[in-house]
Amino acid sequence: MDCKQPNDQTSAEMADVLSFVTTGNARPLLHEIRHALDKLLAIGETTIIDLGALPFGPGDARELEDILGQGEIDATMTIMGRSHVRETGVPGVWRIDHFDEEDEVQSRFIEITFMPDILKTQREDAERGLEHLRERLAELEGNRQT
């Protein structure tokens, strides 16, 4: 009854064809990353590139991935949906992908930095954590007294 179900073979072929579609934007982006890494090393300045801001085909994503590769850190964070933070094979160049609670892509960035901010514990969160810990301890100790 499911007339919308595509034939497996055609859809696989189609996915394969589509995965090679490029816009030619990967190369200039890689050069932009090179310049940014230069700047990070020279003056310590961080650069963030929004991958959602430029037309990017599946073939471009493939080229980017091929050249940058996977580095030593691969972190998955659970913050209102998943966030995937990983260092690429070029140290100092990070991929940050945010997903929403239904695991759909929310935004994608390349960050050229020694340490992405989002990985660090945020001061407000630590303050809230301390408050929480104090409350729990007070509860515990209150319980013991009674």
Add this chain to the structure above:
Amino acid sequence: MPNKPMLKDLMKTHGVSRRAFMKYCASLASVMALSPAMVPRIAEALENAPRTSVIWLSFQECTGCTEAITRSHAPTIEDMIFNAISLDYHHTLQAASGHAAEEAREHAMKEHWGEYLVVVDGSIPIKDPGYSTIAGISNLDMLKDTAAGAAAIVSVGTCAAYGGVGHADPNPTGAVAVSEIIKDKPIINVPGCPPIPVVMTGVLAHFLSLGIPELDELGRPKAFFGNAIHDRCYRRPFYDKGLFANGFDDEGAKEGWCLYKLGCKGPTTKAACATVKWNNGVSFPIEAGHPCLGCTEPDFWDNGGFYKPLSVPSGDYRRLGLAAVAGGAAAGVAGGLLAKATKAKAAKAHETVDAHDLEKSS
């Protein structure tokens, strides 16, 4: 509005971490097409934003815009942005009706005179105001009355922005856009049939955090309507190579080729569909194999048929088109210029030209 909680407090009660807020602001900046360097400013402004009173007026509409925005995402901070406004009147969503509802509107207006935001969906019939009334008040009177004390107006959907389907030929109700009636208030147009939910919330967030966004010549925020679908379309490489689908089930369609010849209005349509996409970024019409209808453009209903290639009317426009093609411009660019230049006149007596005709004549 001291008794209205700030977003900061709302976040705390919802147990939202600072990190989650940073993630949200980064994604919001991306969606608003703002530089990642703006993130700290957006965060600061959003955190300290007081709850703005919003009066939502629905006129001649199909409720699609409201349906879209209320189904925007799973509960996320985006939802909270919606909570961070005080939706004081929305007759589709509110429990009260009739005079009780109108009282709520009047009360919100009195309390926040000069500060509230008016959101409108739907066109306004002016041929006979009796065509559409709410609690006995004509749409025209309600709009004028409510707009008087507004800080700004957001026209959501193509009907409010440009008249939409109500305004389509022969326009039996004399439907017009908000901007045809209100001339003395800032108006932000967020067209689309319906607009992408995240674009609607993005514009609201922009208004709350950074004020009125930069608008294009049609009153649309440039951040969302700055590029033509065609400029961002993943099928563009096929277009550039002249590889077109000729039917919905031919080989070209199966290979994912360009939909220009099936009537795609991507070259003349400015919208964020190709980048932001729909249903939480799953896909958009062209990705699903259907040509773009051009729903964010004025008079798209009358623009020559959804399944006809971009039309070139006879006369001067045809000559202009051929000259542009002969000059080396791509067919889509020529088509784009033409469709834009002829918006009003194109409604009637157009000729259809497809990419092959244009190629032949170049």
